[in-house]
Amino acid sequence: MTAALLILFxxxxxxxxxxxxxxxxxxxxxxxxxxxGSATVLAAPFAIPLLVATQPPASWLGWAxxxxxxxxxxxxxxxxxxxxxxxxxxxxxxxxxxxxxxVAGAVLLLGERPVIVTLTGxxxxxxxxxxxxxxxxxxxxxxxxxxxxxxxxxxxxHDAAARLRRxxxxxxxxxxxxxxxxxxxxxxxxxxGLSPLGHFWASLALQTLMLTALALRRTPAxxxxxxxxxxxxxxxxxxxxxxxxxxxxxxxxxxxAPVSVVAPARxxxxxxxALAGWLLFRExxxxxxxxxxxxxxxxxxxxxx
Numbered sequence: 258m259t260a261a262l263l264i265l266f267x268x269x270x271x272x273x274x275x276x277x278x279x280x281x282x283x284x285x286x287x288x289x290x291x292x293x294g295s296a297t298v299l300a301a302p303f304a305i306p307l308l309v310a311t312q313p314p315a316s317w318l319g320w321a322x323x324x325x326x327x328x329x330x331x332x333x334x335x336x337x338x339x340x341x342x343x344x345x346x347x348x349x350x351x352x353x354x355x356x357x358x359x360v361a362g363a364v365l366l367l368g369e370r371p372v373i374v375t376l377t378g379x380x381x382x383x384x385x386x387x388x389x390x391x392x393x394x395x396x397x398x399x400x401x402x403x404x405x406x407x408x409x410x411x412x413x414x415h416d417a418a419a420r421l422r423r424x425x426x427x428x429x430x431x432x433x434x435x436x437x438x439x440x441x442x443x444x445x446x447x448x449x450g451l452s453p454l455g456h457f458w459a460s461l462a463l464q465t466l467m468l469t470a471l472a473l474r475r476t477p478a479x480x481x482x483x484x485x486x487x488x489x490x491x492x493x494x495x496x497x498x499x500x501x502x503x504x505x506x507x508x509x510x511x512x513x514a515p516v517s518v519v520a521p522a523r524x525x526x527x528x529x530x531a532l533a534g535w536l537l538f539r540e541x542x543x544x545x546x547x548x549x550x551x552x553x554x555x556x557x558x559x560x561x562x
Contacts (some may be wrong), residue, residue, distance in 0.1 A: 261561055263506040264522050267497035270503035272529035274496045279538065281492045287485045288493060290468035291312030297461045297495030304458030320445040327438035328460060329467045334434060338427030342420050347389020350428025353383045355435030359520035362440045367448075371517040374559050381452050381556030385501075386432035386524050389531045408431040443516045446508050453508035461501065516554055522560045528553050 308317065338347040360379050363369040371379075442460075445451045472482065503526075510519045528550040534540035 260510045260519065261554050263510040263513070264519060267503040267506035267523055268529060270466060270499045270506070271523075271526035271532060274499035274503070275526075275530050276533050276537065277492055277496055277499070278493065279534075281489060282418060285336065285468060286333070286468045286472040287482060288489050290472050291486060291490060291493035292497045292500065293461050293465040293468055294497075295494040296501040297458065297465050298456070299498065300461070301328065304454050307452055308455035308459060308562035313331055315461055316449070317445075317451055317456060317553075320441070320449060320451060320456060321463055324438055324442055324445065324456070324460040325463035325467060327434055329464050330470075331431060331438065332425055332432040333471075334431045338410050338424065338431060342424030342427055345433065345492060346421060346424030347428040349387040350425065351431035352386045352390060352524060354429055354432025355439070356386075356521040356524055357383050358432060358436035359439040360517045362436055363443075363516035363520070366440060367444065369515045369517045371515065376516055377480050378556040378559030381559065382521040382524050382553050383556075385552030385554075385556060386527050387550045388552060389527055390549075391545070399465065440516065442508060443511045443519075447511050453505050456506060457501070457505055465556070519561050522557050524553060 335347070335351065338351070356379065360371070360376070364371065442456065445456050446453050507523055509520060531546045531550060535543045535546055540546075
């Protein structure tokens, strides 16, 4: 019951910060440096005493560094994938392969032995996520007769094929990064015995440094950085609080349920985001989104058995 409540809270918080980002229209390393930085500052009074009092630096610094690298790679790969490929390809691949690889890694690397009901539930969650994600895929180009139209159709088909390849590459890479930080952070709090708050705070602090360095390299003018902060700081702070609370709930849930259950169950947030996309942003294909949501909920129900 505790794990279920933590996962539900995490899903609501995760969906909420995604809706905020969508409304704000903000992205890029500057914005996410503000997000990570604000969360780091706000959590510092609680996390630093806990981290210093319970763990020597040698025991947590390496864990935090690798975690930060995985989380930073996830953010950068996802944004890049959305720029060069279709969301309808990148999103379902990322959110589908992430939990799938996490379950496989939990079995192969963490020694978990999920029962058939758990594996079936995880498979249903992945399938439902793919159904929801492909609801936003755009239809392929179609040509009508004539040589000019055929040339145009051929160029459009070539462009569509290229975008599809890029979508598969980036979507899969994002899924690998999701599985990477899922398994690494789970091992940190369950195997190494690090506190969820202390471990993730150290990871956030390092993410802030990485993203800030990248933002300064790409945006050297201090004026631009100040302008971004002025425009997006309130939303960045809200996103930092919600995203941190969401992930801390997941890290805590690893103490009550195995990774092979928590990793796919946290995709419940995809259902909430899909419904928000339909109800708040009037995104298309509500029937497919609802069908995918039903499949995901069925999978989550099996995971709770």
